[in-house]
Amino acid sequence: MIKNMIDKERPLIDMKVFPDYETVREIINIFAQRYDFLSVTSIGETVLGKSIYMVDIGSHEAETEVFYVGSHHGTEWITTLVLLRFINEYCEYYKNSSVAFGINIRKLFQNRCIHIVPCLNADGVDIHLNGVDEKCVLYDRLIKMSNGDFSKWQSNARGVDLNHNYNAGFYEYKLLESTKGIEAGPTRYSGVAPESESEAGAVANYLRFNEKIKAVITLHSQGETIYYTSDGKCPDGSYAVAKQMELLTGYSLDEPKGLSSYGGLTDWYIKEIGKPSFTVECGLGENPLPLSDFYKIYSDLRRMLFSFPLLI
Numbered sequence: 001m002i003k004n005m006i007d008k009e010r011p012l013i014d015m016k017v018f019p020d021y022e023t024v025r026e027i028i029n030i031f032a033q034r035y036d037f038l039s040v041t042s043i044g045e046t047v048l049g050k051s052i053y054m055v056d057i058g059s060h061e062a063e064t065e066v067f068y069v070g071s072h073h074g075t076e077w078i079t080t081l082v083l084l085r086f087i088n089e090y091c092e093y094y095k096n097s098s099v100a101f102g103i104n105i106r107k108l109f110q111n112r113c114i115h116i117v118p119c120l121n122a123d124g125v126d127i128h129l130n131g132v133d134e135k136c137v138l139y140d141r142l143i144k145m146s147n148g149d150f151s152k153w154q155s156n157a158r159g160v161d162l163n164h165n166y167n168a169g170f171y172e173y174k175l176l177e178s179t180k181g182i183e184a185g186p187t188r189y190s191g192v193a194p195e196s197e198s199e200a201g202a203v204a205n206y207l208r209f210n211e212k213i214k215a216v217i218t219l220h221s222q223g224e225t226i227y228y229t230s231d232g233k234c235p236d237g238s239y240a241v242a243k244q245m246e247l248l249t250g251y252s253l254d255e256p257k258g259l260s261s262y263g264g265l266t267d268w269y270i271k272e273i274g275k276p277s278f279t280v281e282c283g284l285g286e287n288p289l290p291l292s293d294f295y296k297i298y299s300d301l302r303r304m305l306f307s308f309p310l311l312i
Contacts, residue, residue, distance in 0.1 A: 006023070015085045020126050020130055031055065035094075041053075047138075047199070054206075057091070059109060059113060060113060064111070067116075067207060068115070068116045073161070075288040078289050078297060090105065093105040101303050127150050159184030159186075170263050222284055222285055241312065244307075245278065245308070
């Protein structure tokens with residue numbers, strides 16, 4: 001098991017840690033104790049009963065809200081670190097009445113609320129980082145699905161790829177699964193039905209019933225690419241926002257192709273809710289990206305993360 005040491009006294013916590021569930025929970029608890037203006041809740045539980053934490057920054061009286069989510073996939077845990085660092089920086093700026101990228105953070109807090117789920121697939125991240133304990137109720141199934149190798153594990157604890165489990169081209173994708181021999185396991189399997197998995201269902205239900213949320217950002221890795229369309233279509237204003245995101249990050253705009261264009265959160269939110277949604281593929285290389293890439297990735301994204309609520 002990973003044993004991370006967190007220096008609780010540092011204003012900005014060193015995020016060069018592997019974000020398994022216990023580490024993420026410890027960091028969020030530090031934030032909750034340190035920043036009394038922060039709201040920490042849970043939008044549900046993973047298959048194995050872990051809380052899906054959500055951190056809210058900003059006034060709940062604000063008319064405009066946005067939603068950020070990381071780690072749909074087990075090997076993409078670096079996106080969790082990005083969101084935790086963003087929370088940490090935002091709170092320090094707010095506490096000190098600072099300005100970031102020309103943005104008065106106190107005013108941003110008053111006028112926008114940001115909902116952040118740092119780690120949606122906490123089971124998958126833990127499985128990838130730590131393997132599976134023999135006491136786990138799904139131990140035998142997980143060993144069978146993975147052949148005991150979790151180095152490329154993307155899915156949740158039931159072998160479902162959460163970013164294929166939303167109702168966006170789901171049944172068309174099921175036909176492709178059968179032709180390509182995709183089964184429950186490390187990646188690509190969509191599940192038995194849309195939102196069959198508690199993690200995807202928790203996100204979809206939260207977004208479905210919160211009308212104040214105007215846009216979504218889903219962080220993935222890797223590719224330094226921003227996706228903003230579904231089947232080549234996007235809600236009014238999405239392209240203009242995507243162009244601003246491109247300028248703020250240096251990433252390029254693109255459209256999803258092949259298997260990646262089915263069942264994802266961005267596709268679902270655009271099609272069902274009809275509001276802008278963006279997939280940001282962080283960093284370059286092969287998943288899992290090394291921990292040493294974190295600061296470069298965060299440096300590329302931080303201005304966009306602060307500015308995005310004002311682009312909507």
